[in-house]
Amino acid sequence: MRVEGSPALEARQLVRDLGDEVKTRILHGIDLTVAAGEFVSLTGPSGSGKSTLLYLLGALDRPTSGDVFVDGIATAKLPTAERDTLRGERLGFVFQFHFLLPEFTAVENVMIPLLHRRNVRQADAHAQALAVLATLEMHEFANRRPNQLSGGQQQRVSIARAIVHRPKILFADEPTGNLDSKAGLAVMEIFEKFVRDDAMTIVMVTHEPSYAARAQREVKLLDGKIAEIVVPTHKAA
Amino acid sequence: MKAELFIAARQLWHRKMLNSISVLGVMLGVLMLIAITGIMRGMQTRFLGTILEVSPHIVVYDQTLAVPRTVVDTLLGGVSVTHVSRQASSDRQQQIARPRETLAAIRTLDGVTAVAPLVVGSAVMSVGSKELPVEMRGIDPMVQDIVTPLRGWIVRGSLTDLNAAGDGVMVGQQLADLLGVTIGDNVTCASARGVPVSMRVVVLFSSGITALDKGRVYVAARLAQTILGRGDAIDRIEIRLANPDDAPAVTARLEALFGYDGESWQTTNASMLSVFVQQNLITGLMIGAVLMVGGFGILSIQIMIVVEKRRDIALLKSVGYSSRNVLTIFLVEGIVVAIIGAILGSIGGHFLLLGMRQIKTVSGMGFNKPSTFAIYEAPIVYVLAFVFSISVGLLASFFPAWRASRVEPVDVLRGS
Ligand SMILES: Nc1ncnc2c1ncn2[C@@H]1O[C@H](COP(=O)(O)OP(=O)(O)O)[C@@H](O)[C@H]1O
Ligand SMILES: [Mg+2]
Numbered sequence: 300m301r302v303e304g305s306p307a308l309e310a311r312q313l314v315r316d317l318g319d320e321v322k323t324r325i326l327h328g329i330d331l332t333v334a335a336g337e338f339v340s341l342t343g344p345s346g347s348g349k350s351t352l353l354y355l356l357g358a359l360d361r362p363t364s365g366d367v368f369v370d371g372i373a374t375a376k377l378p379t380a381e382r383d384t385l386r387g388e389r390l391g392f393v394f395q396f397h398f399l400l401p402e403f404t405a406v407e408n409v410m411i412p413l414l415h416r417r418n419v420r421q422a423d424a425h426a427q428a429l430a431v432l433a434t435l436e437m438h439e440f441a442n443r444r445p446n447q448l449s450g451g452q453q454q455r456v457s458i459a460r461a462i463v464h465r466p467k468i469l470f471a472d473e474p475t476g477n478l479d480s481k482a483g484l485a486v487m488e489i490f491e492k493f494v495r496d497d498a499m500t501i502v503m504v505t506h507e508p509s510y511a512a513r514a515q516r517e518v519k520l521l522d523g524k525i526a527e528i529v530v531p532t533h534k535a536a
Numbered sequence: 537m538k539a540e541l542f543i544a545a546r547q548l549w550h551r552k553m554l555n556s557i558s559v560l561g562v563m564l565g566v567l568m569l570i571a572i573t574g575i576m577r578g579m580q581t582r583f584l585g586t587i588l589e590v591s592p593h594i595v596v597y598d599q600t601l602a603v604p605r606t607v608v609d610t611l612l613g614g615v616s617v618t619h620v621s622r623q624a625s626s627d628r629q630q631q632i633a634r635p636r637e638t639l640a641a642i643r644t645l646d647g648v649t650a651v652a653p654l655v656v657g658s659a660v661m662s663v664g665s666k667e668l669p670v671e672m673r674g675i676d677p678m679v680q681d682i683v684t685p686l687r688g689w690i691v692r693g694s695l696t697d698l699n700a701a702g703d704g705v706m707v708g709q710q711l712a713d714l715l716g717v718t719i720g721d722n723v724t725c726a727s728a729r730g731v732p733v734s735m736r737v738v739v740l741f742s743s744g745i746t747a748l749d750k751g752r753v754y755v756a757a758r759l760a761q762t763i764l765g766r767g768d769a770i771d772r773i774e775i776r777l778a779n780p781d782d783a784p785a786v787t788a789r790l791e792a793l794f795g796y797d798g799e800s801w802q803t804t805n806a807s808m809l810s811v812f813v814q815q816n817l818i819t820g821l822m823i824g825a826v827l828m829v830g831g832f833g834i835l836s837i838q839i840m841i842v843v844e845k846r847r848d849i850a851l852l853k854s855v856g857y858s859s860r861n862v863l864t865i866f867l868v869e870g871i872v873v874a875i876i877g878a879i880l881g882s883i884g885g886h887f888l889l890l891g892m893r894q895i896k897t898v899s900g901m902g903f904n905k906p907s908t909f910a911i912y913e914a915p916i917v918y919v920l921a922f923v924f925s926i927s928v929g930l931l932a933s934f935f936p937a938w939r940a941s942r943v944e945p946v947d948v949l950r951g952s
Contacts (some may be wrong), residue, residue, distance in 0.1 A: 352949070359854055368937040378856050387856015395948065398851040400543075402550035412855040414539035421538065460855070472949075 305371030307468055308333040308356060312365035316353055325351045326523045328365065335467070336498040338490065342512040343520030349504045352474055352520065356502060357390055357470040358382050358536040370467065387412060391461035391469045395476040399445035405456045406432060406441040412464050416448040431459045435489060451482025458489060462499070469493065471503040475510060487513055540861060544868040551841060555873055558837050561830030563879025563930065566921045569823045569912075570885025575892070576819050577912030580812050587805055590743070592683050592774035593783045594651070596642070596790060596798045598632050599701045635770045638794060642775065647782045650682035654772040655757050657764035659727040663715045670711070672725065672846065674760020674770075675774065677706075683776040686754070687739070692719050693739035698756065704738035705759075708749035712740055730873070732764030738881075781877075827924055830877065831932035834870050838936035842866065849940050849950035863941040870933020871926055877923035882918050889913050 316322040322392060324347045334337050354360040356367055358374040366375040366383040370390060374382060386392075399408045409428035413419050432438040435455045445453055453507050461469055471490070475483035489508050493499040503514065511517045518531040548555050632638060635653055643651045655674030662666050677695045681687055685696060691709055698704045705723065707715075717723055717737050726732035735755065742749055743925075761767060777783060783800035790798040804808060842849075849862055892909050 354946050354949065355768075357854075359949070378732055380860075383858040384851065386854065391855050396847075398847060400812050400848050400851070402546045407546075411539070411852070413541075414542060415857055 303395075305368060306332045307335040307337070307370065308502070309368040310352075310356060311368070313352070313355055313362050313367065314364040315348075315355060315360070316363045317351070324363075324523065326355070326362075329525060331356075331504060331518065331525065333468075333500060335500055336494065337516070338494045338501045338514045340514035340517045341502060341504045341520065342506070342511045342517055344509070345506075347520040348523040349520055351523075353470055353502065353504055354473065357392060357468075358386055359392075386417070389466065389467045389489070391464070391466035393454070393458050393461045393469065393471040393474045395473040397445065397457040397515050399453060399456055401445055403404075404442045404444055405437065405448065406461075408445070408456055409459045409463050412460060428459070428463055430464045431508065432456070435459050441510075451478050451485060454478060454482065454486060455489070458486065462493065465497075466499070468500040471501065473504050473506060473518070475505065475507060483510070484506070537864070539857075540864040540868055544865045544872065547841070547845070547865075548869055548872060550869075554837055554841070555869075558830070558834045558873045559797045559877045559880065561833035562827070562874050563830075565823065565827035565830040565928070566878050566881025566925055567884045567888065568826045569921050569924065570882065570917055571888050571892075572819045572823060573917050573945060574885070574889045574911045575909065576815055578910035580815070581627070581912055582910035583808070584673065587801060588780050589620050590684055590745075591801055591804065593616065593777040593780050594775040594787050594790065594798055595804070596632070596775070596796045598771055598796060621929065632770055632773065632796065635768075635773075638796075639773065641793070642773065647777050647786055648775055649778050650679055650776045652676055652679040652683040652776075653757060653770040654680075654774055655760040655764060655766055655770055656772055657727060657760065657766070657834065659725045659753075659763055661711070661715065661753065662724050662726070663717055663721070666715050668711065668714060669751070670725070671751055672760055672763065673752065673754050673766070674757040675754055676757055677754070680754075680774070683774045689741040689743045691740045691742050695739070697738040697813040698754065702756070703733070703735045704755070705735040706739035706741055706754035707737050708752060709740050710746070710749040711751065711753070712737065714750065725755075725763050726912045727764050730763045733759065733763050735759070766800060798923055813850050827928050830925075831928040832931035834873055834929060838933050839939070840868060841869075842936045842940045845940070846943055846948050849943040850945040853943065853945045854949075857947070859941040863937045866937030866940045867930060867933050870929040870937070872929075873933075874921070874925040874929025877929075878922045879924075882921055885921075886913070910914040 301364070308331075310329050311330040313326055314324065315326040317325050323453070329352060341353065343349050349358070353364050353472065358367065358369060362375050366404050368374070369385060369494065372385065374385065383519060399405075400411070403406055406425065406428045410421075410429060411425040411506075413424040414421070415511070429438055432441050435458060437455050437459060440452055440456075441446060445456070448456065458474070461471075469490075474490075475486050478486065489513070490501055490503065491513065494501055501514075503510075505511050512531045517531065519526045519529065639651050639653055639904055644647060653670075653676060657672050659670055659672045661670045662668075677686070677698045683697055688707075690706075693706070695706075699707050707717070707723070707727070712718060715723065719737055719738050719740060723737060724732055724734050724850075739754075755763070757770065761769070775786070777786060777792075780801065782801055787798040787800040787803070790796070852862060852865075889911050893911050895909050
């Protein structure tokens, strides 16, 4: 169900108001197109609306007006169940916090996105999760609980969980925000490998200018508007 | 479904201390259900069994006949209110007309197994200077034995002796002891209206019901008519049916056909049956209350867990789990808690009943034979326990599960 020739991700005139009594306009008509296989970073000061935009792009939230197209599919008015399915099949998420379920081991956490699907056997899900952990050099920690892992290891498990179902687009909201620079750098290398080897599309929110510069484009937000889009000089060449 | 089961099972296990409290609540409810039902139903079943064994299914009276108390009334200490209206003065006594024809006609009715004529009255039994009042029953021994089995009571002698001997009398063991007589001894019986007759003790019985063992004597109907001065008449017909449940319907037919006042065993024991209904209502309410407390245990603990698990729920939804998936996870948790509680409660309940069966009860309520607790235990009780528990688990976890299913991932993500 892919509309031919459409970009991986497209935002059209995205507006988002937040607040219960007093509505504040957080996003003021964002237009953005992300091509398949592109690595885009999203930067801007705290409170500029990066997370809000990312949730909309990832069909976790619904816009006040405007629409988001994932593989050409309009998501704004899609019924909730279909959005859940769309996320479960085509999108992956990494957050600043790992959100690993504490009762489950690393490999079980990675299996979780696969398990609720029909026709997926537990053993197959387990094998697939182990394989993904292995590519992230995490398979020796597969049977550890989240609280037995370091911050960098936890984040790697959560990345494994985000990509175990081979999503088209990976959304990451400050994935290195809680990590030391070594672990942060490792995450960046993993993302670059996804783009290079798996042609994955990545949209990553970051505060770190050097990480932002590793993307193919850097979208700078300011007060809910796109201030500028930068193509790093080394990539433009 | 496998994902929901997997997650639910793991979450339950992870919070085993907390969840065991919920399990305990359900377990206690089930234990109560099984124990109370076992005792109540056991008692009721034994009582009904005794009644159906020793009393006729239907008694046909002459309308205004003064009637001595029935076995069951004696047994229960006369709680029956319906009875009072029949305590008409004995000078208005009438007897059932044309007894032979009436008996024959009743015998042909559908569902009737046996029809026994009775002559009933008060007399005094004496041996030497000892005199005791007795309730005399003139019977046709063989037929009466079918309607209200007597054979099982007999300690010495046999019904055949009572039948054959023209002057035989069947006496309670305790009465015989009081009078100092035994098989073969002579006793004299007299009443206000009839002719005193000297008789021979041919049967000794022990019913286990003190009032009968001390106060009732059985003689052949002919003899009773003489002693009580009743001429040819009988004043009561007792009927046994193939199915005791038919008694009210057959009674109505009898009344319509013959014009005599009939009384089914259900009417005779109406007050006790209504006591049973009330007992069942009260125990039902008690069990319901305990199960409800168990339900509230599940409810409050689940609400707590759902609040605590908001992040995890948000994560599940962000990776594609639907509201229904999340709802199912928490419903499954409630049901699993209920099922474990029901299993433990059933096992506990079963052993509790086993234990109670061993307890000897003191004689009471008119019984003078010591016995054990009457316990009712049937698969249906356990099935009901599971049905109730699962319903409680489902109901109690529905609200928390629904709350969980409504969690919006972005709300949680924005908050963190
Ligand atoms: N639930 C909310 N109600 C009202 N305003 C909110 C809510 N959540 C976030 N905001 C506001 O929206 C703006 C953008 O937030 P966010 O997208 O998280 O920014 P960023 O990720 O760039 O730091 C902020 O000013 C924040 O205060
Ligand atoms: Mg943010």
